[in-house]
Amino acid sequence: MSHPLNILERYWKFTSFRPQQEPIINAVIEGEDTFALLPTGGGKSLCFQIPALAKEGICVVISPLVALMKDQVKALNDKGIKAMALTSGISYNELDTLLDNCIYGNYKFLYLSPERLQQELVQDRIRQMPVNLIAVDEAHCISQWGNDFRPAYKNIRLLRQLQPSVNVIALTASARWNIIKDITEELDFIQPKIFKQSFYRSNLAYMVFHENDKYYRIEIILKKYKASSIIYVRNRKLTIDLSTFLNSKNISATFYHGGLSNDEKDTNMSKWLNNQTQVMVATNAFGMGIDKPDVKTVIHINLPESLESYFQEAGRAGRDGNKAFAILLKNNSDEVLVKNQFLKILPSVEFVKQVYRKLSSYFQISYGEGPYSIHDFNFNDFCKTYKFPSVLTYNTLLLLDRNSIISLSKQFKNNV
Ligand code: ADP
Ligand code: MG
Numbered sequence: 001m002s003h004p005l006n007i008l009e010r011y012w013k014f015t016s017f018r019p020q021q022e023p024i025i026n027a028v029i030e031g032e033d034t035f036a037l038l039p040t041g042g043g044k045s046l047c048f049q050i051p052a053l054a055k056e057g058i059c060v061v062i063s064p065l066v067a068l069m070k071d072q073v074k075a076l077n078d079k080g081i082k083a084m085a086l087t088s089g090i091s092y093n094e095l096d097t098l099l100d101n102c103i104y105g106n107y108k109f110l111y112l113s114p115e116r117l118q119q120e121l122v123q124d125r126i127r128q129m130p131v132n133l134i135a136v137d138e139a140h141c142i143s144q145w146g147n148d149f150r151p152a153y154k155n156i157r158l159l160r161q162l163q164p165s166v167n168v169i170a171l172t173a174s175a176r177w178n179i180i181k182d183i184t185e186e187l188d189f190i191q192p193k194i195f196k197q198s199f200y201r202s203n204l205a206y207m208v209f210h211e212n213d214k215y216y217r218i219e220i221i222l223k224k225y226k227a228s229s230i231i232y233v234r235n236r237k238l239t240i241d242l243s244t245f246l247n248s249k250n251i252s253a254t255f256y257h258g259g260l261s262n263d264e265k266d267t268n269m270s271k272w273l274n275n276q277t278q279v280m281v282a283t284n285a286f287g288m289g290i291d292k293p294d295v296k297t298v299i300h301i302n303l304p305e306s307l308e309s310y311f312q313e314a315g316r317a318g319r320d321g322n323k324a325f326a327i328l329l330k331n332n333s334d335e336v337l338v339k340n341q342f343l344k345i346l347p348s349v350e351f352v353k354q355v356y357r358k359l360s361s362y363f364q365i366s367y368g369e370g371p372y373s374i375h376d377f378n379f380n381d382f383c384k385t386y387k388f389p390s391v392l393t394y395n396t397l398l399l400l401d402r403n404s405i406i407s408l409s410k411q412f413k414n415n416v
Helices: 004-012 021-029 045-054 066-078 092-104 120-128 151-162 177-186 214-224 236-248 262-273 307-314 332-345 349-366 379-386 394-399 402-415
Strands: 034-037 058-062 083-086 109-112 131-136 168-172 193-196 204-210 229-232 253-256 279-282 297-300 324-330
Touching: 004 021, 004 045, 021 034, 021 045, 021 193, 034 177, 045 058, 045 131, 045 168, 058 151, 066 083, 066 109, 066 262, 083 092, 092 120, 120 151, 131 151, 151 177, 168 177, 214 236, 214 297, 214 324, 236 253, 236 279, 253 262, 262 279, 297 307
Parallel strands: 034 168, 034 193, 058 109, 058 131, 083 109, 131 168, 204 324, 229 279, 229 297, 253 279, 297 324
Antiparallel strands: none
Protein backbone atom coordinates (compact mmCIF):
# COMPACT_ATOMS: atom_id res chain seq x y z
CA MET A 1 0.00 0.00 0.00
CA SER A 2 1.38 3.40 -0.94
CA HIS A 3 1.93 6.04 1.66
CA PRO A 4 -0.59 8.96 1.55
CA LEU A 5 2.15 11.50 0.96
CA ASN A 6 3.46 9.51 -2.01
CA ILE A 7 -0.03 9.40 -3.47
CA LEU A 8 -0.38 13.16 -2.97
CA GLU A 9 2.89 13.84 -4.73
CA ARG A 10 2.37 11.32 -7.47
CA TYR A 11 -1.14 12.29 -8.55
CA TRP A 12 -1.60 15.85 -7.34
CA LYS A 13 1.99 17.08 -7.43
CA PHE A 14 1.42 18.79 -4.09
CA THR A 15 4.26 18.58 -1.63
CA SER A 16 2.43 18.80 1.68
CA PHE A 17 -0.95 18.29 3.26
CA ARG A 18 -3.26 21.04 4.32
CA PRO A 19 -4.24 21.25 8.00
CA GLN A 20 -6.16 18.16 9.12
CA GLN A 21 -5.91 16.32 5.82
CA GLU A 22 -3.31 13.87 7.03
CA PRO A 23 -4.99 12.76 10.28
CA ILE A 24 -8.30 12.45 8.44
CA ILE A 25 -6.73 10.32 5.73
CA ASN A 26 -5.03 8.11 8.31
CA ALA A 27 -8.24 7.57 10.25
CA VAL A 28 -10.07 6.64 7.07
CA ILE A 29 -7.36 4.22 6.04
CA GLU A 30 -7.53 2.62 9.47
CA GLY A 31 -11.20 1.89 8.81
CA GLU A 32 -12.75 4.44 11.18
CA ASP A 33 -16.01 6.19 10.50
CA THR A 34 -14.79 9.72 10.05
CA PHE A 35 -16.17 13.21 10.13
CA ALA A 36 -14.27 15.89 8.21
CA LEU A 37 -15.36 19.41 9.08
CA LEU A 38 -13.25 21.69 6.95
CA PRO A 39 -14.17 25.06 5.56
CA THR A 40 -14.95 25.50 1.91
CA GLY A 41 -11.70 25.22 0.02
CA GLY A 42 -10.07 23.36 2.88
CA GLY A 43 -9.37 20.39 0.63
CA LYS A 44 -12.02 17.86 1.60
CA SER A 45 -11.94 15.87 -1.66
CA LEU A 46 -8.44 14.55 -1.02
CA CYS A 47 -9.58 13.26 2.35
CA PHE A 48 -11.53 10.45 0.70
CA GLN A 49 -9.70 10.25 -2.60
CA ILE A 50 -6.30 9.45 -1.14
CA PRO A 51 -7.51 6.66 1.19
CA ALA A 52 -9.44 5.14 -1.70
CA LEU A 53 -6.29 5.17 -3.82
CA ALA A 54 -4.26 3.69 -1.02
CA LYS A 55 -6.46 0.59 -0.90
CA GLU A 56 -7.69 -2.05 -3.29
CA GLY A 57 -11.27 -1.60 -4.43
CA ILE A 58 -13.64 1.20 -5.31
CA CYS A 59 -14.87 4.22 -3.39
CA VAL A 60 -18.56 5.11 -3.66
CA VAL A 61 -19.06 8.86 -3.44
CA ILE A 62 -22.41 10.49 -2.79
CA SER A 63 -22.55 13.99 -4.13
CA PRO A 64 -25.49 16.37 -4.41
CA LEU A 65 -24.80 18.12 -7.71
CA VAL A 66 -24.08 16.92 -11.22
CA ALA A 67 -21.64 19.78 -11.74
CA LEU A 68 -19.65 18.75 -8.67
CA MET A 69 -19.51 15.13 -9.76
CA LYS A 70 -18.42 16.03 -13.27
CA ASP A 71 -15.69 18.34 -11.98
CA GLN A 72 -14.26 15.71 -9.69
CA VAL A 73 -14.51 12.86 -12.18
CA LYS A 74 -12.78 14.95 -14.80
CA ALA A 75 -10.03 15.97 -12.39
CA LEU A 76 -9.44 12.31 -11.48
CA ASN A 77 -9.53 11.15 -15.10
CA ASP A 78 -6.99 13.84 -15.99
CA LYS A 79 -4.68 12.22 -13.46
CA GLY A 80 -5.19 8.84 -15.10
CA ILE A 81 -7.46 7.59 -12.32
CA LYS A 82 -10.53 5.61 -13.33
CA ALA A 83 -13.66 7.33 -12.09
CA MET A 84 -17.23 7.63 -13.31
CA ALA A 85 -20.37 9.49 -12.38
CA LEU A 86 -23.89 8.16 -12.70
CA THR A 87 -25.68 11.37 -13.56
CA SER A 88 -29.27 11.74 -14.63
CA GLY A 89 -30.34 11.09 -18.21
CA ILE A 90 -28.67 7.69 -18.46
CA SER A 91 -30.88 4.95 -19.93
CA TYR A 92 -31.38 1.68 -18.07
CA ASN A 93 -29.17 -0.20 -20.54
CA GLU A 94 -26.40 2.35 -20.33
CA LEU A 95 -26.60 2.22 -16.58
CA ASP A 96 -26.33 -1.55 -16.67
CA THR A 97 -23.21 -1.38 -18.83
CA LEU A 98 -21.63 1.38 -16.79
CA LEU A 99 -22.14 -0.54 -13.58
CA ASP A 100 -20.67 -3.67 -15.15
CA ASN A 101 -17.62 -1.65 -16.17
CA CYS A 102 -17.40 -0.42 -12.66
CA ILE A 103 -17.36 -3.91 -11.23
CA TYR A 104 -15.01 -5.50 -13.74
CA GLY A 105 -13.04 -2.51 -14.99
CA ASN A 106 -10.99 -1.70 -11.93
CA TYR A 107 -12.68 1.61 -11.38
CA LYS A 108 -11.52 3.50 -8.31
CA PHE A 109 -14.42 5.95 -7.89
CA LEU A 110 -18.13 5.74 -8.48
CA TYR A 111 -19.93 9.06 -8.01
CA LEU A 112 -23.67 9.10 -7.67
CA SER A 113 -26.50 11.27 -6.49
CA PRO A 114 -28.55 10.14 -3.50
CA GLU A 115 -31.52 9.74 -5.84
CA ARG A 116 -29.63 7.14 -7.89
CA LEU A 117 -29.36 4.99 -4.82
CA GLN A 118 -33.09 4.46 -4.93
CA GLN A 119 -32.69 2.36 -8.07
CA GLU A 120 -32.62 -1.35 -7.37
CA LEU A 121 -30.17 -2.05 -10.16
CA VAL A 122 -27.71 0.37 -8.58
CA GLN A 123 -28.16 -1.20 -5.18
CA ASP A 124 -27.64 -4.72 -6.53
CA ARG A 125 -24.44 -3.79 -8.28
CA ILE A 126 -23.01 -1.86 -5.39
CA ARG A 127 -23.55 -4.96 -3.29
CA GLN A 128 -21.30 -6.85 -5.71
CA MET A 129 -18.56 -4.23 -5.84
CA PRO A 130 -15.35 -4.43 -3.85
CA VAL A 131 -16.18 -1.18 -2.07
CA ASN A 132 -13.31 0.16 0.03
CA LEU A 133 -14.92 3.37 1.29
CA ILE A 134 -18.21 5.26 1.29
CA ALA A 135 -17.80 9.03 1.06
CA VAL A 136 -20.68 11.40 1.70
CA ASP A 137 -19.74 14.80 0.32
CA GLU A 138 -21.65 17.92 1.37
CA ALA A 139 -23.04 15.79 4.17
CA HIS A 140 -25.05 18.67 5.66
CA CYS A 141 -27.62 18.02 2.89
CA ILE A 142 -28.82 15.25 5.19
CA SER A 143 -30.06 17.71 7.78
CA GLN A 144 -33.26 19.65 7.74
CA TRP A 145 -31.55 22.35 9.77
CA GLY A 146 -29.55 23.55 6.81
CA ASN A 147 -30.61 25.39 3.68
CA ASP A 148 -29.49 22.60 1.40
CA PHE A 149 -31.63 19.81 2.77
CA ARG A 150 -32.12 17.01 0.23
CA PRO A 151 -34.67 14.37 1.24
CA ALA A 152 -32.88 11.72 -0.86
CA TYR A 153 -29.84 12.06 1.38
CA LYS A 154 -31.83 9.97 3.81
CA ASN A 155 -31.22 7.02 1.42
CA ILE A 156 -27.54 7.00 2.15
CA ARG A 157 -28.00 4.90 5.23
CA LEU A 158 -28.90 2.12 2.77
CA LEU A 159 -25.30 1.98 1.60
CA ARG A 160 -24.39 0.76 5.05
CA GLN A 161 -26.67 -2.21 4.60
CA LEU A 162 -25.27 -2.95 1.15
CA GLN A 163 -21.71 -2.85 2.45
CA PRO A 164 -21.87 -3.46 6.19
CA SER A 165 -18.14 -3.77 6.77
CA VAL A 166 -17.12 -0.62 4.92
CA ASN A 167 -16.39 2.59 6.77
CA VAL A 168 -17.95 5.94 5.95
CA ILE A 169 -16.50 9.42 5.74
CA ALA A 170 -18.83 12.41 5.95
CA LEU A 171 -17.51 15.74 4.66
CA THR A 172 -19.00 19.16 5.16
CA ALA A 173 -18.13 22.80 5.71
CA SER A 174 -20.98 23.18 8.14
CA ALA A 175 -20.06 23.01 11.79
CA ARG A 176 -23.41 23.58 13.40
CA TRP A 177 -24.03 21.35 16.30
CA ASN A 178 -27.52 20.23 15.29
CA ILE A 179 -26.43 19.49 11.75
CA ILE A 180 -23.53 17.39 13.00
CA LYS A 181 -25.92 15.53 15.25
CA ASP A 182 -28.27 14.80 12.34
CA ILE A 183 -25.45 13.54 10.15
CA THR A 184 -24.21 11.30 12.95
CA GLU A 185 -27.64 9.78 13.39
CA GLU A 186 -28.50 9.42 9.74
CA LEU A 187 -25.24 7.71 8.88
CA ASP A 188 -25.37 5.41 11.90
CA PHE A 189 -22.07 6.71 13.17
CA ILE A 190 -21.39 5.15 16.53
CA GLN A 191 -18.02 6.50 17.55
CA PRO A 192 -16.87 8.55 14.61
CA LYS A 193 -13.48 10.21 14.55
CA ILE A 194 -14.18 13.90 14.22
CA PHE A 195 -11.71 16.33 12.72
CA LYS A 196 -12.33 19.98 12.56
CA GLN A 197 -10.28 22.84 11.26
CA SER A 198 -10.59 26.37 12.47
CA PHE A 199 -12.97 28.26 10.26
CA TYR A 200 -10.99 31.44 10.70
CA ARG A 201 -9.92 32.81 7.33
CA SER A 202 -6.94 35.07 7.76
CA ASN A 203 -6.87 36.28 4.15
CA LEU A 204 -10.51 37.29 4.08
CA ALA A 205 -11.50 40.81 5.15
CA TYR A 206 -15.10 41.26 6.19
CA MET A 207 -16.53 44.70 5.52
CA VAL A 208 -19.88 46.37 5.90
CA PHE A 209 -20.75 49.48 3.93
CA HIS A 210 -23.65 51.73 4.59
CA GLU A 211 -24.72 52.75 1.12
CA ASN A 212 -27.94 54.08 -0.24
CA ASP A 213 -26.97 53.62 -3.87
CA LYS A 214 -25.85 50.03 -3.75
CA TYR A 215 -25.48 49.54 -7.50
CA TYR A 216 -23.16 52.52 -7.67
CA ARG A 217 -21.05 51.19 -4.83
CA ILE A 218 -20.82 47.79 -6.50
CA GLU A 219 -19.66 49.43 -9.71
CA ILE A 220 -16.90 51.21 -7.80
CA ILE A 221 -15.80 48.08 -5.98
CA LEU A 222 -15.67 45.99 -9.12
CA LYS A 223 -13.77 48.63 -11.05
CA LYS A 224 -11.28 48.81 -8.23
CA TYR A 225 -10.79 45.05 -7.93
CA LYS A 226 -10.91 43.95 -11.53
CA ALA A 227 -11.15 40.33 -10.57
CA SER A 228 -13.58 37.48 -10.27
CA SER A 229 -16.56 38.23 -8.09
CA ILE A 230 -19.84 36.83 -6.80
CA ILE A 231 -22.74 39.05 -5.86
CA TYR A 232 -25.52 37.53 -3.83
CA VAL A 233 -28.95 39.08 -4.22
CA ARG A 234 -32.27 38.27 -2.64
CA ASN A 235 -34.35 37.16 -5.62
CA ARG A 236 -34.23 35.91 -9.18
CA LYS A 237 -35.33 39.16 -10.77
CA LEU A 238 -32.48 41.03 -9.13
CA THR A 239 -29.90 38.67 -10.62
CA ILE A 240 -30.97 39.78 -14.10
CA ASP A 241 -31.47 43.39 -13.12
CA LEU A 242 -28.04 43.82 -11.56
CA SER A 243 -26.13 41.86 -14.19
CA THR A 244 -27.75 43.98 -16.91
CA PHE A 245 -26.73 47.11 -15.01
CA LEU A 246 -23.13 45.92 -14.68
CA ASN A 247 -22.87 44.99 -18.35
CA SER A 248 -24.10 48.48 -19.23
CA LYS A 249 -21.17 49.82 -17.18
CA ASN A 250 -18.69 47.62 -19.04
CA ILE A 251 -18.30 45.18 -16.21
CA SER A 252 -18.94 41.75 -17.64
CA ALA A 253 -21.54 39.90 -15.64
CA THR A 254 -23.75 36.85 -15.85
CA PHE A 255 -26.39 35.45 -13.54
CA TYR A 256 -27.58 32.29 -11.84
CA HIS A 257 -30.71 31.26 -10.01
CA GLY A 258 -32.76 28.16 -9.31
CA GLY A 259 -35.26 28.88 -12.07
CA LEU A 260 -32.80 28.59 -14.96
CA SER A 261 -32.69 25.51 -17.16
CA ASN A 262 -29.72 23.20 -16.70
CA ASP A 263 -28.30 24.42 -20.00
CA GLU A 264 -28.51 28.04 -18.96
CA LYS A 265 -26.96 27.22 -15.62
CA ASP A 266 -24.08 25.39 -17.28
CA THR A 267 -23.48 28.14 -19.82
CA ASN A 268 -23.53 30.98 -17.32
CA MET A 269 -21.50 29.06 -14.81
CA SER A 270 -18.76 28.11 -17.23
CA LYS A 271 -18.49 31.67 -18.58
CA TRP A 272 -17.76 32.76 -15.06
CA LEU A 273 -15.53 29.82 -14.21
CA ASN A 274 -13.41 30.49 -17.31
CA ASN A 275 -13.18 34.18 -16.43
CA GLN A 276 -14.98 35.16 -19.61
CA THR A 277 -17.21 37.16 -17.31
CA GLN A 278 -15.94 38.86 -14.22
CA VAL A 279 -19.07 38.75 -12.13
CA MET A 280 -21.64 36.15 -11.17
CA VAL A 281 -24.84 37.67 -9.84
CA ALA A 282 -26.77 34.96 -8.07
CA THR A 283 -29.32 33.91 -5.53
CA ASN A 284 -28.31 31.54 -2.77
CA ALA A 285 -28.96 28.68 -5.22
CA PHE A 286 -25.44 29.31 -6.45
CA GLY A 287 -22.26 28.11 -4.94
CA MET A 288 -22.29 24.79 -3.15
CA GLY A 289 -18.96 23.15 -3.82
CA ILE A 290 -17.83 25.75 -6.33
CA ASP A 291 -14.07 25.46 -6.50
CA LYS A 292 -12.92 28.71 -8.03
CA PRO A 293 -9.74 29.76 -6.30
CA ASP A 294 -9.41 33.33 -7.56
CA VAL A 295 -12.65 34.93 -6.36
CA LYS A 296 -11.58 38.33 -5.05
CA THR A 297 -14.86 39.70 -3.72
CA VAL A 298 -18.12 38.24 -2.53
CA ILE A 299 -20.67 40.99 -2.19
CA HIS A 300 -24.01 40.71 -0.43
CA ILE A 301 -26.47 43.32 -1.54
CA ASN A 302 -29.00 42.36 1.10
CA LEU A 303 -28.60 41.30 4.68
CA PRO A 304 -27.87 37.59 4.72
CA GLU A 305 -30.42 35.03 5.72
CA SER A 306 -28.37 33.58 8.53
CA LEU A 307 -24.90 33.71 9.94
CA GLU A 308 -24.26 30.22 8.66
CA SER A 309 -25.17 30.95 5.09
CA TYR A 310 -23.28 34.24 5.20
CA PHE A 311 -20.13 32.55 6.30
CA GLN A 312 -20.46 29.86 3.66
CA GLU A 313 -21.19 32.33 0.88
CA ALA A 314 -18.59 34.88 1.89
CA GLY A 315 -16.09 32.03 2.28
CA ARG A 316 -16.11 31.47 -1.47
CA ALA A 317 -13.76 34.43 -1.76
CA GLY A 318 -10.02 33.98 -1.53
CA ARG A 319 -9.75 30.23 -1.73
CA ASP A 320 -6.32 30.65 -3.30
CA GLY A 321 -5.10 32.19 -0.05
CA ASN A 322 -4.68 35.68 -1.53
CA LYS A 323 -6.21 38.72 0.08
CA ALA A 324 -9.95 38.79 -0.59
CA PHE A 325 -13.02 40.71 0.50
CA ALA A 326 -16.42 39.82 1.84
CA ILE A 327 -18.54 42.91 1.52
CA LEU A 328 -21.97 43.48 2.94
CA LEU A 329 -24.01 46.44 1.72
CA LYS A 330 -26.76 47.86 3.83
CA ASN A 331 -28.85 50.99 3.77
CA ASN A 332 -31.41 52.80 5.87
CA SER A 333 -34.30 50.69 4.74
CA ASP A 334 -32.45 47.48 5.61
CA GLU A 335 -31.94 48.85 9.07
CA VAL A 336 -35.54 49.87 9.43
CA LEU A 337 -36.60 46.46 8.23
CA VAL A 338 -34.54 44.51 10.69
CA LYS A 339 -35.17 46.92 13.54
CA ASN A 340 -38.88 46.48 13.02
CA GLN A 341 -38.50 42.77 12.87
CA PHE A 342 -36.45 42.91 16.00
CA LEU A 343 -38.88 45.12 17.85
CA LYS A 344 -41.68 42.80 16.93
CA ILE A 345 -39.96 39.83 18.50
CA LEU A 346 -38.23 41.61 21.37
CA PRO A 347 -40.72 41.00 24.15
CA SER A 348 -41.33 37.34 23.52
CA VAL A 349 -39.95 35.01 26.14
CA GLU A 350 -40.27 32.22 23.63
CA PHE A 351 -37.91 34.13 21.38
CA VAL A 352 -35.34 34.48 24.10
CA LYS A 353 -35.55 30.78 24.74
CA GLN A 354 -35.11 30.08 21.08
CA VAL A 355 -32.04 32.24 20.92
CA TYR A 356 -30.66 30.41 23.91
CA ARG A 357 -31.29 27.08 22.29
CA LYS A 358 -29.71 28.22 19.06
CA LEU A 359 -26.75 29.64 20.88
CA SER A 360 -26.23 26.60 23.00
CA SER A 361 -25.92 24.62 19.81
CA TYR A 362 -23.05 26.92 18.88
CA PHE A 363 -21.55 27.09 22.32
CA GLN A 364 -21.31 23.36 22.59
CA ILE A 365 -19.13 23.60 19.57
CA SER A 366 -17.41 26.72 20.75
CA TYR A 367 -16.43 25.46 24.17
CA GLY A 368 -16.04 21.81 23.42
CA GLU A 369 -18.77 20.77 25.80
CA GLY A 370 -20.60 18.51 23.42
CA PRO A 371 -19.99 14.79 23.45
CA TYR A 372 -17.78 15.27 20.43
CA SER A 373 -15.51 17.93 21.91
CA ILE A 374 -15.21 20.12 18.92
CA HIS A 375 -13.10 22.98 20.08
CA ASP A 376 -11.90 25.75 18.01
CA PHE A 377 -15.00 27.38 16.62
CA ASN A 378 -14.12 30.63 18.34
CA PHE A 379 -17.20 32.71 18.50
CA ASN A 380 -15.59 35.85 19.85
CA ASP A 381 -13.00 35.99 17.12
CA PHE A 382 -15.68 35.32 14.65
CA CYS A 383 -17.75 38.21 15.99
CA LYS A 384 -14.84 40.59 15.98
CA THR A 385 -14.07 39.85 12.36
CA TYR A 386 -17.67 40.29 11.43
CA LYS A 387 -18.27 43.84 12.68
CA PHE A 388 -21.97 44.03 11.93
CA PRO A 389 -22.49 47.54 13.25
CA SER A 390 -25.73 49.08 14.34
CA VAL A 391 -27.92 46.52 12.67
CA LEU A 392 -29.87 44.58 15.20
CA THR A 393 -30.97 41.34 13.72
CA TYR A 394 -31.56 37.92 14.94
CA ASN A 395 -28.22 37.19 13.32
CA THR A 396 -26.39 39.84 15.25
CA LEU A 397 -27.76 38.32 18.39
CA LEU A 398 -25.94 35.22 17.39
CA LEU A 399 -22.80 37.30 17.08
CA LEU A 400 -22.78 38.54 20.62
CA ASP A 401 -20.61 36.91 23.20
CA ARG A 402 -21.98 34.87 26.03
CA ASN A 403 -22.03 37.68 28.62
CA SER A 404 -23.83 40.08 26.36
CA ILE A 405 -26.42 37.43 25.68
CA ILE A 406 -26.93 36.83 29.35
CA SER A 407 -27.32 40.51 30.12
CA LEU A 408 -29.57 41.01 27.12
CA SER A 409 -31.83 38.21 28.11
CA LYS A 410 -32.00 39.56 31.67
CA GLN A 411 -33.19 42.83 30.19
CA PHE A 412 -35.72 40.96 28.13
CA LYS A 413 -37.02 39.22 31.17
CA ASN A 414 -37.33 42.50 33.08
CA ASN A 415 -39.20 44.02 30.20
CA VAL A 416 -41.73 41.28 29.84
P1 ADP B 1 -13.42 21.56 -0.34
O1 ADP B 1 -14.15 20.35 -0.88
O2 ADP B 1 -13.01 21.40 1.08
O3 ADP B 1 -14.17 22.83 -0.56
P2 ADP B 1 -11.53 20.93 -2.40
O4 ADP B 1 -11.33 19.50 -2.11
O5 ADP B 1 -12.42 21.26 -3.56
O6 ADP B 1 -12.06 21.71 -1.13
O7 ADP B 1 -10.08 21.60 -2.57
C1 ADP B 1 -9.95 22.97 -2.78
C2 ADP B 1 -8.69 23.26 -3.54
O8 ADP B 1 -7.54 23.03 -2.74
C3 ADP B 1 -8.51 22.38 -4.76
O9 ADP B 1 -8.12 23.18 -5.84
C4 ADP B 1 -7.44 21.41 -4.36
O10 ADP B 1 -6.70 20.96 -5.47
C5 ADP B 1 -6.59 22.25 -3.42
N1 ADP B 1 -5.85 21.43 -2.45
C6 ADP B 1 -6.36 20.44 -1.68
N2 ADP B 1 -5.42 19.88 -0.91
C7 ADP B 1 -4.26 20.52 -1.19
C8 ADP B 1 -2.90 20.41 -0.71
N3 ADP B 1 -2.56 19.51 0.21
N4 ADP B 1 -1.99 21.23 -1.25
C9 ADP B 1 -2.33 22.14 -2.18
N5 ADP B 1 -3.58 22.30 -2.66
C10 ADP B 1 -4.54 21.52 -2.18
MG1 MG C 1 -15.94 19.76 -1.72
